[in-house]
Amino acid sequence: xxxxxxxxxxxxxxxxxxxxxxxxxxxxxxxxxxxxxxxxxxxxxxxxxxxxxxxxxxxxxxxxxxxxxxxxxxxxxxxxxxxxxxxxxxxxxxxxxxxxxxxxxxxxxxxxxxxxxxxxxxxxxxxxxxxxxxxxxxxxxxxxxxxxxxxxxxxxxxxxxxxxxxxxxxxxxxxxxxxxxxxxxxxxxxxxxxxxxxxxxxxxxxxxxxxxxxxxxxxxxxxxxxxxxxxxxxxxxxxxxxxxxxxxxxxxxxxxxxxxxxxxxxxxxxxxxxxxxxxxxxxxxxxxxxxxxxxxxxxxxxxxxxxxxxxxxxxxxxxxxxxxxxxxxxxxxxxxxxxxxxxxxxxxxxxxxxxxxxxxxxxxxxxxxxxxxxxxxxxxxxxxxxxxxxxxxxxxxx
Ligand SMILES: Cc1ncc(COP(=O)(O)O)c(C=O)c1O
Numbered sequence: 001x002x003x004x005x006x007x008x009x010x011x012x013x014x015x016x017x018x019x020x021x022x023x024x025x026x027x028x029x030x031x032x033x034x035x036x037x038x039x040x041x042x043x044x045x046x047x048x049x050x051x052x053x054x055x056x057x058x059x060x061x062x063x064x065x066x067x068x069x070x071x072x073x074x075x076x077x078x079x080x081x082x083x084x085x086x087x088x089x090x091x092x093x094x095x096x097x098x099x100x101x102x103x104x105x106x107x108x109x110x111x112x113x114x115x116x117x118x119x120x121x122x123x124x125x126x127x128x129x130x131x132x133x134x135x136x137x138x139x140x141x142x143x144x145x146x147x148x149x150x151x152x153x154x155x156x157x158x159x160x161x162x163x164x165x166x167x168x169x170x171x172x173x174x175x176x177x178x179x180x181x182x183x184x185x186x187x188x189x190x191x192x193x194x195x196x197x198x199x200x201x202x203x204x205x206x207x208x209x210x211x212x213x214x215x216x217x218x219x220x221x222x223x224x225x226x227x228x229x230x231x232x233x234x235x236x237x238x239x240x241x242x243x244x245x246x247x248x249x250x251x252x253x254x255x256x257x258x259x260x261x262x263x264x265x266x267x268x269x270x271x272x273x274x275x276x277x278x279x280x281x282x283x284x285x286x287x288x289x290x291x292x293x294x295x296x297x298x299x300x301x302x303x304x305x306x307x308x309x310x311x312x313x314x315x316x317x318x319x320x321x322x323x324x325x326x327x328x329x330x331x332x333x334x335x336x337x338x339x340x341x342x343x344x345x346x347x348x349x350x351x352x353x354x355x356x357x358x359x360x361x362x363x364x365x366x367x368x369x370x371x372x373x374x375x376x377x378x379x380x381x382x383x384x385x386x387x388x389x390x391x392x393x394x395x396x397x398x
Pocket of ligand 1: 098100201232234241
């Protein structure tokens, strides 16, 4: 059967594929440690569960307004104001079925087939594929050595067809936080191209390690608020991955168009999950978030110690989220028995087969010299994973 030519170019997610391979081995009884998925190992707080139950029992299971319940849009606006200091009216917020859906809708609302969107690498794996699915050309710009966006490269990639740039901080897969100087440089660039829009994927904004501070473009350049779409979600901070609630805040015209797209595709996001998200935002359990951040920081430290003791695994300091992105290219050419590591993909497969560690190769993120390790996994598992990693590298022949 003939299927859409546009979708012929879209690759399934390598992240999900490696996660699925790890899960298949686990289902077959192998003691695999999954470091591939970007899913917190914590549960939502008790108040969130209660809110869902109440909504279910008291008529909360009906269609809501397409862009979200007034209460959730207001709660989202308050949460964004607390985080960024920027006040959005609730009609400038659209609730969708997860941040992934918010980004897809934002791209849909912004660009036409043939337009271009700049995606600085290493990028979250879905950005380029979403563009391709919409007929938009993703223009990949390699990052700096510190894994942050390279402004010279971005400047050189902009042309009359460029509609948007997508950035993500703290970053998946890098764990890096975009610093003020880079955002100020980005602001200069945005001012020089008045039709450009920035999509700022801030989904990990609350998961920042002590000593670092989350900033986004409109926080350092308030004149660019109307040129920015901010994206947030409940999955990471509130451990509500399967509940599927995300939201976008931005210029009114874009938010209205997001609602139009959604009105003809998914309609409202799940109404029970909206009620729970509203409670989560209104009564945020700060201790819960602080405990997670402390655990994530500790686990990152365990892996960094292992990388140092193994050697030749340089890794820019993680500053937030729950990912590490060490370079592994110094190990290309090494062998384990008759298997040779020629790429990050080979290394990820070998780590899964021989060390029973599920990681994701950097090819998934436009940075094929690295692998991504997610440490949203219990700390004792992380300790065991470090041990296996050290044993694995010690057995490689170079
Ligand atoms: C950078 C980034 N953006 C967006 C998402 C999507 O999150 P969700 O659709 O679960 O809200 C993820 C999830 O992995 C992510 O890592």
